Amino acid sequence: MERSEFKKKVVDYAHSIGIDQIGFTHAEPFTEFREKLIDYHRRGYASGFEKGSVDERTEPRLSLGSARSIISIAVGYPNRLPDAPKSRKGERRGMFARASWGVDYHTLLNRRLARLEDYIKSLDPSIECRSMVDTGVLSDREVARRSGLGYIGKNGFVINPELGTYSYLGEMITSYPFPPDEELIDSCGDCNLCVDRCPTGALVGNGQLDSKKCISFLTQTKGFLPDEYRGKIGNRLYGCDTCQQVCPRNKGINTDHHADIVLEPEILKPELTGLLEISNKDFKEIYGHLAGVWRGKKPIQRNAIIALAHFREESAVDTLKRVAENDPRPVIKGTAYWAIGRILGDRALDYISERYKMETDEAVRDEMLKGVQEVA
Structure with missing residues (x-):
């Protein structure tokens, strides 16, 4: 042949x-x-x-x-x-990036x-x-x-x-020598929208990316999110689509004909507080099939807490307090305390002061102080 x-x-x-x-x-x-x-x-x-x-x-x-x-x-x-649930006061929602x-x-x-x-x-x-x-x-x-x-x-x-x-x-x-195809010669021309709109300045031009500044990368890390990026991730639970959403070459494109790509609005845009105390078993059953949870539950929960702080969602404070007081993981505990301070401002001082005496982990204590100091 x-x-x-x-x-x-x-x-x-x-x-x-x-x-x-x-x-x-x-x-x-x-x-x-x-x-x-x-x-x-x-x-x-x-x-x-x-x-x-x-x-x-x-x-x-x-x-x-x-x-x-x-x-x-x-x-x-x-x-x-389609049929994406609305993020409303009292029922704030996060978002998984489209690749997930x-x-x-x-x-x-x-x-x-x-x-x-x-x-x-x-x-x-x-x-x-x-x-x-x-x-x-x-x-x-x-x-x-x-x-x-x-x-x-x-x-x-x-x-x-x-x-x-x-x-x-x-x-x-x-090992078969298939005839090669020709490369597609094209360019973005003078368009610089993705570079200009990148929330963290991670795109440095000519297709290069400073991965450590990229929100998509940051949402997948497991430690405390660096302070300078907490106000940038918004309600993103995994990934970031900004540089794709603003690209003119994506205008009018929506590939939705694959039967094995099933969209689940309630899972892809979940209610944030429901993620904070979810069991490992339930998390795996509900979200385990998504590419966006390959790093496990911890980064998603941390990002959900930051998103609640972003929304200043006061209805989540009681849940955040339970997480801060009972979760054994310093990153989750500390981020929850930080979020309480961000949401309540001066009204969190008495609570944070009392809990500060009980916490022994220095990283957690730093987050407690940081949360109230940022709104002072």
């Missing part, structure tokens, strides 16, 4: 199993990306969540010795939430890649394959760019003409 015919069969099958876009590239090293990656680390922009060394991230044959080509896939996801809507995208993409691999091997059993989704060492975005699925925007996302930036990306390294 001719390589072009083989490729067409793979493309047609990919589309039949819910892969919106598919592209192909060679398996030679990502030389230009290597230099960007070295500079990224040199500037201290890395989040620490990245997998693999610079060599592993830029040399496909370190992942599959027989590699001759790479297949990149994109599955679009929705960015509008529906089943965990790792599961969704790995299922498609597994079916694609089975199909390829049914055509030629000798072909070797290795698939990756996000947690692999290769850069999903760089593979997609070189495979012609889009160009890298100033917000760091792959911008595809049909999907915009709202797509999940994955790739498969193969």
Whole structure:
């Protein structure tokens, strides 16, 4: 079978199993990306969540010795939430970023890649394959760019003409020499909206990101959130969509045809106080299928507390007091005390003063003082 015919069969099958876009590239090293990656680390922009060394991230044959080509896939996801519940006084709600809507995208993409691999091997059993989704060492975005699925925007996302930036990306390294696709030559031009609107100034231009300033990264950390960012995350429980929401290339795009991406408004925009005392079992049952809870319950609860402080939600104070007094985790306890101070202001002084005598953890005590001092 001719390589072009083989490729067409793979493309047609990919589309039949819910892969919106598919592209192909060679398996030679990502030389230009290597230099960007070295500079990224040199500037201290890395989040620490990245997998693999610079060599592993830029040399496909370190992942599959027989590699001759790479297949990149994109599955679009929705960015509008029908019937979303309103966030009202007395019932404030948080928000999961759009990439976390529906089943965990790792599961969704790995299922498609597994079916694609089975199909390829049914055509030629000798072909070797290795698939990756996000947690692999290769850069999903760089593979997609070189495979012609889009160009890298100033917000760091792959911008595809049909999907915009709202797509999940994955790739498969193969030992078969698929004919490569041409790269998409495009740019953001003079548009700088994403850079200008980034709440923390994390976007530094030319698609570069200072990950440690990025709200998406910050919402996934487990320690106390740095003071300078607490007023920036608003009601975000996981992730941040600002740089995608303002992108003109996303105008009119809403990919909502995938049956396995089920939107659950009450879960994706949950009532905040209900998250604070939820059991591990209930949390896992209700939210465990979301990509946004991969770090567990603690970051979500911390972010929910900060969101209640953002709203100055007085109806949550009794719950926050129970959490502050009874939760054994210093980050949750301390953040709850801080939030009480932020919400009540001077009215929290007597309560904080009394509880300060009982708390022994220095980090918690610092948060207690910080909460009332910030509104003094």
